[in-house]
Amino acid sequence: MTVDHGKARRRATIHDVAAAAGVSRGTVSRALNGGHNVSPSALEAVRRAVRTTGYVANSAARSLVTQRALSVAFxxxxPQQRLFEDPNFSVLLQGCTQALAEHDVPLLLMTAGNEVERERTRRFIAAGHVGGVLLVSSHTGNPLLEDLRHTGIPVVACGKPIGHEGRVAYAAADDRSGARRLVEHLRERGRRRIATIAGPPDTPGGVERLAGYRDVLGAGATASLVEHGDYSRAGGEAAMARLLEREPGLDAVFVASDLMAAGALDVLRDSGRRVPEDVAVGGFDDSVTARSTRPALTTVRQPFERITREMVRLLLELTSGQPPAAAILPTELVVRDST
Incomplete structure (x- = not known):
């Protein structure tokens, strides 16, 4: 794998290791990922080849030579408080931890919600303290992703890395089709004035879920029916209040996260509107929040367990010399009492 450092020298690849060891590329890959089904002589040949080619700069290869598993950074x-406020992040953290534990690789949690934290994270990772990065909630224009690419450390994003598709591996739910299915469900229930509270426009969920909403409504998705939130409960409250002020006759709202939907439900209740009799509400994620609201929230289920397993699989592929790849997973509509 060649890392884009401008004119940086070419890094040794798994093919170079295979040629130096006199074994197949598949044998090298298995040796780098635990040594299963690899003979002792072949394993030793790969270890020698890793040293001579310099492929030790790769995290999996370094682990092979030192016989010590490096950690992966989540x-x-x-901001740090979002880790505790948004249940999705803890689910992703737990899933990645469990998937990596199966490979005896520990996970290190880091937050990079401001410039100071981003710089600290960049320095730590560039110094080689971790063998890979699982990047969660990347925003368009955030320089951290480009900085991480330049370190040469394998990176896998959770969600489509807008602007870096094809260059950064990622695992994601099919946000657009999930949003489309929920808005179709609202129309099937007879709703005609459907608004949306979209996510931040610099995030993949903010872009893709809004696109799904517009796919269904077409010209009916007027600007007055669209508000943006920040995926927080307070953000959902503020966006819902703005929508009601502008469009008091709306009869449904698709909200791009369950947490924002919970805030929207609070505002609708305070305004005297009944859910779903007056206004139907749908969310996205199927987090614990969706099951605790009153009424229980109709939502789009993200396959978080599969997403985390795919993130880890893609990261292991990168460490064995594979090019960046993507895994886009289907969502599921979960109908409850709010529609």
Whole structure:
């Protein structure tokens, strides 16, 4: 794998290791990922080849030579309090921890929600303290992703890395089709004035879920029916209040996260509107929040367990010399009492 450092020298690849060891590329890959089904002589040949080619700069290869597993960094590019406020992040953290534990690789949590934290994270990772990065909640224009690419450390994003598709591996739910299915469900229930509270426009969920909403409504998705929130409960409250002020006759709202939907439900209740009789509400994620609201929230289920497993799989592929790849996973509509 060649890392884009401008004119940086070419890094040794798994093919170079295979040629130096006199074994197949598949044998090298298995040796780097635990040594299963690899003979002792072949394993030793790969270890020697890793040293001579310099492939030790790769995290999996370094682990092979030192016989010590490096950790992987779980980097959240949000303020620290969001880790505790948004249940999705803890689910992703737990899933990644469990998936990596199966490979005896520990996970290190880092937050990079401001410039000071981003710089500290960049320095720590560039110094080689971790063998890979699982990047969560990346925003368009955030320089951290480009900085991480330049370190040469394998990176996998959770969600489509807007502007870096094809250059950065990622695992994501099919946000657009999930949003489309929920808005179709609202129309099937007879709703005609459907608004949306979209996520931040610099995030993949903010872009893709809004696109799904517009796919269904077409010209009916007027600007007055669209508000943006920040995926927080307070953000959902503020956006819902703005929508009601502008569009008091709306009869449904698709909200791009369950947490924002919970805030929207609070505002609708305070305004005297009944859910779902007056206004139907749908969310996105199927987090614990969706099951605790009153009424229980119709939502789009993200396959978080599969997403975390795919993130780890893609990271292991990168460490064995594979090019960046993507895994886009289907969502599921979960109908409850709010629609």
């Amino acid at each position: 980097v959240l590019t949000e």
